[in-house]
Amino acid sequence: MQIQVNTDNHIESSIRLEDWVRTTVESSLDHFEEDITRVEVHLRDENGDKPGPHDMRCQMEARPKGHQPISVTHKADTLDQAVEGAATKLNNALEHMFGKLRSKRAGTNQNEAGGSADALLEEEFLENEQALSATK
DSSP, rough: OEEEEEEEETSOOOOHHHHHHHHHHHHHHHGTTTTTEEEEEEETTTTSSSSSSOOEEEEEEEETTTSSSSEEEEEEHHHHHHHHHHHHHHHHHHHHHHHHHHHHHHHHHHHHHHHHHHHHHHHHHHHHHHHHHHHE
């Protein structure tokens, strides 16, 4: 899983910041490593040089293999909180998406198995109907 970190003009990018962001994202999403090709992280100070509540913004976009990208955003007072909040949201969004895919596959498998069982029951019913009508 490749992790790309982007910052705006008001956030000073450094190797230490990028390493911390990568470590945070990897630890949150490590169980999806085989399912995701890339995560893009965008860090932004919404108010620029002016102070303000919830002015740090982190947007993360994950690119799951074979699926549309998933994007989440989290705003907070500090960059740390924004990154950790976005990582948590992205983990939850991916859990939801992959959970729906798993249940859809399981439902399809059950329908296939149930479909053949229903076909056997229908065949048995028709045989019984034919046997009853033959005796009349």
